[in-house]
Amino acid sequence: MITKENSFESYIWDEKKETMSEDERRELVGKRLKNQVKYMYNNLPYYREKLDAIGLEPGDVKGIKDITKLPFLDKTAFTENYPFGTFAVPREKMERIHASSGTTGKKKVVGFTHNDVKLWQEMLCRCFAMAGFKKGDAVHISYGYGLFTGGLGPHYACEMYGATAIPVSTGNTAGQIQILQEWQPNAICCTPTYMLHIIDTMEKMGVDPSTLALRTGLFGAEPWTVEMKKQIEDRLGIRAFDVYGLTEVLGPGVGCSCECGDLIHINSDHFWPEIVDPETGKPLPDGELGELVFSSVTKEGVPMLRYNTHDLTRIYHTKCACGRTTPRIEKITGRADDMMIIRGVNVFPTQIESVILKHKEVNPHYMIFIDRVNNIDQVVIKVEINPANFSDTMKSLEKVEKSIEAELVSVTGIHPKIQLVESGSLPRSEGKLKRVVDSRFK
């Protein structure tokens, strides 16, 4: 049996691009932006109309400082031009098409040219190096394969990286564990909640994590907290990294966290980030919470300039101890539309998660139910008991419920009711997990 190799080593995939000075990068991206505006104006009727409507000519954008002259784009670019109206090259020239479902209605359809696929591979190679993947590693990919970018993105990146892709996709958790045990992959890619589900199942089956060769993992596609990262690292004995991205801009690989902490390095030479005030759209300085906006300055198939992700975070333009100079964002708090307004107080599921996961008497699985009773918002949070750390008396049940409730009041300002439920009784997901059931407006 091969046993886990403990030495963790990461490196920088592209020294030149990832460590260039911010001034050099601004210069480079400025040139790319200037070309991209012209390219989109000439090849995308919907974009030309947008610029014409505000009287902006492509020549007005001369460098990065002019980016704020450009209008914002959002998902309506996709819905209004469905399916292929955002394609800047003919469909015949696309090497691949991906799509994300979105919460309502039509899919956001994104075509990738040959160069786009290469770019995507390169961006993910940067993430692999950051997360300590080694050449020759076997990579267990449990993101869904198909239109979702989570499966095929890392799959093709393995080819460029010189790693062996194991395209397990989602489902059949016991089968996944068998592969982890018998084929001994060194790295894993999946959503953090699915990783936890795999770990729970392994524990139930009596599988000892130290018999696996897993050393590191790239987790993302949904908001998760540092507490969840710690659980994955401690229970599985691996290093966990946060990979970020969205279909409209690329897919996974827009950014990734490094070994120095939880901030996510953004590959800003290709995906220029801005943080803007959700109300006014004005760019915000480093350290302020706002919406994350991207300009994909080198994409050919479906380029987007100033695309508002509605993901909320903060940005920092300081050099990281790892040597990279790329700007870093904080873990995503959630999308602006994930925000729950409870009796006028704004709360994100990630705030609730950070409290719950600190309590060892419960499992890291919870669901949030919101309802309006007699015109008053009521929140019930169901959390699973962790039988291993729980003494099974009514008194201790109440004690744990009260202690989580009290901490939630101080962290979030809302007064939820905690309901402890049996271990294993809440739904699990193989992909992105939906944790909130809001029945107020039904």
Ligand code: DLL
């Ligand atoms: O989720 C791409 C992806 C696949 C990223 C695999 C990472 C790993 P979409 O389905 O288009 O694409 O969803 C994008 O998911 O705007 C965020 O709200 C959320 N998201 C993605 N990565 C993270 C992350 C993929 N690391 C949307 N942390 C984004 C928090 C994330 N949220």
